[in-house]
Amino acid sequence: MFIKNVVKFLLGLTIFAVISLLYALFSSPGGFKMGGMQTSTFDLSKWSIVQFSLFSIQFGLVVFLVILYFGFARKSLENEVPEETHKKIEVFEKKYFWIAISILLVMLLLTVAIPLTTNQLAQARDNRTRISSSDTLIYAHAFQFGFEFKTNGTGSVTNNTWMPTLTLIKDKLYEFVLFTSDTTHGFGVYSPQNLLVDQSQIVPGYNTHFLMKFTETGVYTIRCMEYCGAGHQIMETTITVA
Amino acid sequence: MEEKDFIKEAKELSIGYFITGILVLGLAVLLGFIARTSQSGMFVISPSMFYTLITLHGMLAFVGWGTFVAMGLTWYTLVKALNAPLHSVKLVRFIYWNFMTGAAMLIIGSFWGGFAGSWVFLYPITFHGNWPAWASFFWTLGVILAGVSIILYGLEILLTIRSAGYSLWDSWGFESWKKSDVNDYTFPIAAVPLSIIGIGMIIATIPFAYLLIYQLLEILGVVGTMDALLAKNLLWWFGHPVVYLILFPVVGMIYQMVLDNTGRKRLIGERLTKLGWSIAFIVQNIVGAHHIYMDLVQSAWIPIFSQVSTYVIVLPSVVSLYAIVGTILIAKIEWNLITKYLVTTIIFWFLAGISGIIQATMAFNVFVHNSLYIVAHFHTMALLGLSSMLFATGFYIVQDYTGVDIQNNRWANVGFWSIMIGALSFTSMWFIQGMWGGIRRDALSTPTNLTILTDLSIPFMLLTVFGILVNVYLAIRPFANLNQIDVYHEEKNPSTN
Numbered sequence: 001m002f003i004k005n006v007v008k009f010l011l012g013l014t015i016f017a018v019i020s021l022l023y024a025l026f027s028s029p030g031g032f033k034m035g036g037m038q039t040s041t042f043d044l045s046k047w048s049i050v051q052f053s054l055f056s057i058q059f060g061l062v063v064f065l066v067i068l069y070f071g072f073a074r075k076s077l078e079n080e081v082p083e084e085t086h087k088k089i090e091v092f093e094k095k096y097f098w099i100a101i102s103i104l105l106v107m108l109l110l111t112v113a114i115p116l117t118t119n120q121l122a123q124a125r126d127n128r129t130r131i132s133s134s135d136t137l138i139y140a141h142a143f144q145f146g147f148e149f150k151t152n153g154t155g156s157v158t159n160n161t162w163m164p165t166l167t168l169i170k171d172k173l174y175e176f177v178l179f180t181s182d183t184t185h186g187f188g189v190y191s192p193q194n195l196l197v198d199q200s201q202i203v204p205g206y207n208t209h210f211l212m213k214f215t216e217t218g219v220y221t222i223r224c225m226e227y228c229g230a231g232h233q234i235m236e237t238t239i240t241v242a
Numbered sequence: 243m244e245e246k247d248f249i250k251e252a253k254e255l256s257i258g259y260f261i262t263g264i265l266v267l268g269l270a271v272l273l274g275f276i277a278r279t280s281q282s283g284m285f286v287i288s289p290s291m292f293y294t295l296i297t298l299h300g301m302l303a304f305v306g307w308g309t310f311v312a313m314g315l316t317w318y319t320l321v322k323a324l325n326a327p328l329h330s331v332k333l334v335r336f337i338y339w340n341f342m343t344g345a346a347m348l349i350i351g352s353f354w355g356g357f358a359g360s361w362v363f364l365y366p367i368t369f370h371g372n373w374p375a376w377a378s379f380f381w382t383l384g385v386i387l388a389g390v391s392i393i394l395y396g397l398e399i400l401l402t403i404r405s406a407g408y409s410l411w412d413s414w415g416f417e418s419w420k421k422s423d424v425n426d427y428t429f430p431i432a433a434v435p436l437s438i439i440g441i442g443m444i445i446a447t448i449p450f451a452y453l454l455i456y457q458l459l460e461i462l463g464v465v466g467t468m469d470a471l472l473a474k475n476l477l478w479w480f481g482h483p484v485v486y487l488i489l490f491p492v493v494g495m496i497y498q499m500v501l502d503n504t505g506r507k508r509l510i511g512e513r514l515t516k517l518g519w520s521i522a523f524i525v526q527n528i529v530g531a532h533h534i535y536m537d538l539v540q541s542a543w544i545p546i547f548s549q550v551s552t553y554v555i556v557l558p559s560v561v562s563l564y565a566i567v568g569t570i571l572i573a574k575i576e577w578n579l580i581t582k583y584l585v586t587t588i589i590f591w592f593l594a595g596i597s598g599i600i601q602a603t604m605a606f607n608v609f610v611h612n613s614l615y616i617v618a619h620f621h622t623m624a625l626l627g628l629s630s631m632l633f634a635t636g637f638y639i640v641q642d643y644t645g646v647d648i649q650n651n652r653w654a655n656v657g658f659w660s661i662m663i664g665a666l667s668f669t670s671m672w673f674i675q676g677m678w679g680g681i682r683r684d685a686l687s688t689p690t691n692l693t694i695l696t697d698l699s700i701p702f703m704l705l706t707v708f709g710i711l712v713n714v715y716l717a718i719r720p721f722a723n724l725n726q727i728d729v730y731h732e733e734k735n736p737s738t739n
Contacts, residue, residue, distance in 0.1 A: 002335060006258040007721050009342070010265055016346070017269050020353035028291040061596055062670070065589045086572055093511055094422070100514060108554060144370065183370040184470060186536070186612060188679065194689050196609055196679025199536055204366060204470040206539040225536075225612045227360045227683035230290045230372050236688075 138166070139177045142185035142202045145231030147222055167240045170217050178208040185235070186225025192218030199225050214241040245735065248327035252317045253643055255334050259314020260636040261717055262338075263307045266345070267629075268714040270302035271707045278703055281687040282696045289685040290372060293358035296683060298348065300361030305388055306345055308624050309484065311632045312491040313337070313395050316436055318639055319494050320399060323432035326406035333398050341391040347384030357381045360683055362481060365473035368457060379461050386454045392487065393447050399440030403433065413437035415520035424512045431512055432498035434519045435490035442483050442490075442526045450480030471539060478530035486526055488624065492587065492631045493562055499584060499635070500566055504573030509565040518558035525551045532602045536611045545604055552602040559595055563588065579649035582658060583634035590627030594619055597673070612683075615676025618669045625706075626665050633713055645730040646720035653712050660709025667702035671695040 139150040141162065148162040168174060178187050180202045188199040189212060200210045214220060224235035273295045279285040280292050287295070317334060321327065328334060351357040355377025359367045368378045403413050411417075412429040414437055421427060453476040459465045497509060509515060531548035534540065566588060575581050597619040600606050610616065641648045648654055672680075675692045687696045720727070 002258050003254050003721070003727075004724055006262060006338075007724065010262060010718075013262075013342075013346075014265060017349060020349050021269075021273075024291065024294065024353040024356070025287070028288050059670070059673075061593055062666070065593060089510060089568070089572065090424075093513070097422075097513060101517070104557065108550075108557075183367045184364050184474075188612075188681070190679060190689065194679070196613065198608060199611060201534070201537045203474065203537060203539055206471060208537075208539050210538060221689075223681060223688060225681060226364070227293070228367065229370060230293060230358070232293075233289060233684045233686040233688055 136172060136174045137177065138174055139179075140187065142178065142180045142187065142224070142235075144182050144229050145224070145235040147187075147235070147237045165238050165240070167242060168214060170214055170241050173211060173213045176210040176212060178202045178210055179206070180204050183228050184226050185228050186223075188223040188225035190221040190223060192216055192220060194221070201226060214239070217241050246325075249318075249321055251331060252321035252328060253639055255328075255331070255338075256314050256316075256318035256639055257636075257643055258338060259317075260311055260632075260640065261721060262342070263311035263314065263632075264636065264714050264717045266302050266306035266310070268711055270299050270307060271710050273299040274303070275703050275707050278696070279700060281685065282693065282700055284700065290356065290358060292685040293360070293683070294352050294356055297358050297360050297363075298352040301348055301385075302345075304361065304488075304624065308488040308628060308632070309392070310341060311636065312488045312628075313392075315495060315632065315635050315639075316395070316399065316491045319491065319498050319635070320402060320433055320436050323430040323436075323494070323498055324403065324406045324408070326402070329398055329401035329405045333394060337391045337394050337398070340387055340394075344384040344387030344391070347380045347387065351377045351380035351384060355380060362477060364477065365453065365457065365468060365470055368461070375461055379458065382454055382458045382461065386451065386458065389447050389451050389454065392443050392484075393451075396440040396443040396447075399436055403437055403440075410437065410441075414441070414523040415516040415518070416523075418513045418516035418520060422513070424508055427508075427512065427516070431509055431515065432494045432501065434516060435494040435497075435522075438519055438523050438526065439486055439490040441523070443487055445527050446480045446483040449476050453477065471537065474534055474537065475531070478533040479527070480530070482530035482533060483527055485620075485623075488628045488632075489591075490522075492628045495631055495635045496562075496566055496584065496587065499580070499638075500569050503575045503581070504569060506569060506573060510568030510572065511561060511565040514561045515558070515565045518561040522555060522558040525554050529555050532607075535604050535607045549602060549604060553599070556595065556599060559591070563592060579654050579658065580634045580638050583630040583637075586662065587627050587631040587634070590622055590630070594623030594627050597622065609679070610676055612681065613676040614672040614680040614682050617682050618672035618676055621665065621669045621672070626662070626669070636717060640717055640720055644720035644727050645734070648716050648720075651716060654716055657709045657712035657716065660705050660712065662709075664702045664704070664706030664709060668699040668706065671699045671702075 137151070141148045141150070146164070148164055149166050150162050151166070176187070178200060182204070184204060185202045186199060187202055187208075187210060189197050191197045198212060200208055202208055218241060220239045220241060222237050222239060224232055228235065276285065276287065277292055277295045277299060280287045317328060356373040357371070357377040357380070358373060359371055359378070359381070363381070368382070371378075400410060403410060408429050413434060415434050417427050417429055453468070453473055456465060456468055460467065500509065501507070529548060529552045531540075531544050532552045535545045535548075597615070601610050601616060601619060637648045637654070640646070675687075675695050676682075678692055679689065680692045680695075681688050687693050
């Protein structure tokens with residue numbers, strides 16, 4: 001009986017969902033249109049060591065697993081191991097149980113050390129000891145859908161009005177005070193090569209202190225890294241580093 | 243052998259959830275495909291429409307398919323493992339219809355009201371969008387109903403275990419702490435992850451329900467604004483454990499399927515596995531803060547604690563993989579569609595786990611947080627990995643219940659390979675885009691110097707959509723003629739009809 005009710009319901013649900021989707025597409029203010037493919041360039045030589053490490057781990061594993069799947073999985077499943085081997089495995093497990101537990105515990109203890117060495121944590125700690133130097137302090141206001149900055153004479157900036165972009169000095173440590181006047185935003189820093197190099201979230205009601213040293217000259221792009229509404233995709237600005 | 247009535251009943255319930263969920267998945271992948279083609283510039287929709295589609299895509303695919311079907315297949319797995327009836331079949335039916343009412347509200351809120359807060363609708367985005375308040379109201383209420391179903395789901399599991407006469411402590415893996423001989427274990431291993439997710443979901447959902455109800459009252463103008471950082475913590479307190487609402491039942495299904503297919507009573511390394519699960523019981527609800535490493539306003543101890551607890555939760559996965567692979571390697575299993583999906587789940591569970599550890603490590607997280615790398619990670623886990631097991635178990639039960647042969651249907655293999663080739667390819671492109679800093683939930687696929695990969699992913703996405711629609715067809719088709727199923731049951735077991 002339950003199945004019969006479900007089947008009838010599914011018929012209604014499908015019709016309702018399709019009509020709703022069509023209504024949404026046709027009533028959308030921008031409507032929809034057919035277009036061509038976009039073109040872009042993709043230059044691997046611009047990748048940093050982080051990107052290469054992630055890439056190697058990820059795709060090395062894919063290749064390994066594909067080989068495992070085709071080479072061993074099927075064969076292993078269809079072969080049967082003799083009964084005495086089952087018993088030997090049980091004895092082996094019982095004998096080495098505590099050794100396995102000890103190894104796992106040591107591995108877990110080692111992982112505790114990992115977060116203590118990360119840059120992000122260093123930054124989080126630095127958040128408690130502010131730079132408090134007026135010439136490197138920058139207020140960054142995030143809003144739907146843009147950023148604006150205010151400084152106290154940093155770099156080539158000479159007044160205190162809100163500005164859509166900034167010019168800063170290479171290799172100098174800056175303290176950004178990030179805040180938002182509406183919803184949550186992100187503060188993603190992209191290098192002149194368009195690689196994400198650092199980021200922070202900007203939570204409503206809080207001032208986030210974000211330390212950043214720009215190590216290259218050129219134009220950095222700041223992009224919103226948290227979905228914030230219909231104009232999220234255009235929420236960006238630039239910082240020129242001289 | 244005659245099938246027990248309560249197993250048949252649980253099977254019917256599971257099938258109801260499965261065929262509903264797979265249909266929802268069909269809709270969800272269509273929405274995802276439209277959104278991706280818009281990013282590539284092939285079929286352009288407005289940014290508002292794009293965000294509406296990905297909002298509903300996320301909710302339907304993750305909650306309407308993954309979570310809902312994992313919940314549904316839990317009923318069969320639990321009853322089979324315990325060899326005991328469900329505590330309340332009425333409650334299980336209520337959970338279904340309550341969840342469906344919530345799903346209908348989500349569709350109305352998004353398609354008719356234009357709600358586009360993303361499927362996590364990070365507070366306070368609900369109050370800063372270009373959609374009407376009634377759309378936010380419908381959406382929030384829809385999620386509340388789904389949440390109620392999830393809490394009742396957890397409760398039903400625990401009540402079923404208790405009414406079958408088992409100790410809850412034993413069901414959470416603590417048997418392994420006091421008994422060294424696996425032959426003395428009484429609680430079936432396949433039900434351990436189910437019991438753990440049962441209690442986990444109750445603990446995780448109640449604080450999140452507070453956030454939702456508060457938000458609902460704020461929409462109605464009854465209360466003022468909430469602290470956004472507190473809201474974010476409440477969201478992720480629930481938001482990460484809910485991933486386990488798919489993973490843990492899937493692991494239970496794997497255990498049950500491996501034991502059924504190998505004819506063994508115990509898994510290899512069962513004591514170690516139960517020990518791992520007892521640790522999962524302790525830490526499953528305290529890992530969510532790894533989603534908010536980039537919130538530098540939080541106290542420093544929170545990310546440190548969260549990174550370590552995330553590494554700890556890897557333990558049950560590691561020992562489970564060892565136990566499952568070990569058990570199937572020493573036994574003979576027939577190679578068919580079901581076992582193919584089973585092996586696929588194991589492989590992508592492992593692969594997605596590695597990318598999960600990478601992004602849960604703060605030093606890497608800064609480069610990939612909110613990038614397409616995250617999207618690639620959870621599609622590898624949820625679509626290639628966990629969905630494979632949901633397909634396997636769902637097909638297995640539907641085939642058994644209806645008598646319609648699915649695994650030897652040639653379209654079944656077409657579906658399998660289309661999903662595997664398609665999804666592995668497009669998720670790989672997301673991984674690359676994410677490593678570069680390609681932003682998730684972005685109507686233009688920013689930075690736009692990566693759009694070549696967006697374009698390249700379209701044919702593979704189309705292949706995946708095709709494969710999933712084939713699976714939808716295979717799952718639904720046996721129910722086109724309900725009378726034929728009645729006849730099949732009568733022939734199979736005349737005494738019960």
